[in-house]
Amino acid sequence: MRKKRPLGQNFLNDPSIAAEIIRQANIPPEGRVVEIGPGKGILTRELLEHAGSVLALEIDPQLFRGLNREFGKNSKFELVQADAMNYDYGAAGNRYQVVSNLPYYAAMAIIKRLIHYRKHIVDMTLMLQKEVVDRLVAEPGTRAYGSLSVFTQFNCRVERLLEVKKGSFSPPPKVDSSVIKLTPLKETPVIVKNLKTFHHVVNTAFFHKRKMLRNNLKSLNQPYQIDIKKIEDAGIQLDRRGETLTLEEFATLANLIEANHD
Ligand code: SAM
Secondary structure (H helix, E strand, C coil), rough: CCCCCCCCEECCHHHHHHHHHHHHHHCCCCCCCECCCCCCCHHHHHHHCCCCCEEEEEECCHHHHHHHHHHCCCCCCCEEEECCCCCCCHHHHHEEEEEEEEHHHHHHHHHHHHHHHHHHHEEEEEEEEEEHHHHHHHCCCCCCEEEEHHHHHHHEEEEEEEEEHHEEEECCCCEEEEEEEEECCCCCCEEEEEEEEHHHHHHHHHCCCEEEEEEEECCCCCCCCHHHHHHHHHCCCCCCCCHHHHHHHHHHHHHHHHHHHH
């Protein structure tokens, strides 16, 4: 029986892909990099060639020991045994880049946390499941478009860089992978009056993907109230589905609902 890998331990086995990921990460010689889940060090090796300093976070004690043996003497290298899902990225440096072949079970939780700490982050070059990348880059009106697309694109510029087949990993995962670059935006692309309302409205609009906005918005909790006329006057017809709304339209919708709630 094959050993279970609860920590998403699918190791990249192709050094040319590792080199390409680091090339696309575009790291200046003095740059600081945080690597999440270095594993057996295929990306770490490349990072130490290119970056000024590397802080690596690995949760697995056995891999942690192996990494220390291999890279511990390199003065550019710092290794912390930590859970990347609740690490304090504010303490990792003032401004740094993130590079990771993410553990897939935790990919979205880690990305959300990194976005939370985006003021510290220049950009993130991340490998994750292809289907999740499809959702992160999705445009309105497409099947993959959902609240994850809206929140990510609200905070970051999203670029798809590379496709990687499952055979490039040992053991191979069930799905293919893609590499993306997320660049935190200095200013959000649309003005949102109240972030909590925005998040709540977006989540509610996608609650039943096939339902019209009118029906999904019925489940907005008190004290939110919907003024149908105001919303439709702003050009958002409530017989549309949430998946057709652009970021701007979500902002308009949330701002109108917020205004009503003030
Ligand atoms: N970077 C290596 C590579 O490309 O081959 C390993 C990538 S593997 C997909 C994910 C790595 O993340 C593993 O080394 C795993 O032990 C580590 N990991 C899993 N969960 C983690 C967590 N919550 N925090 C930090 N590291 C984690």
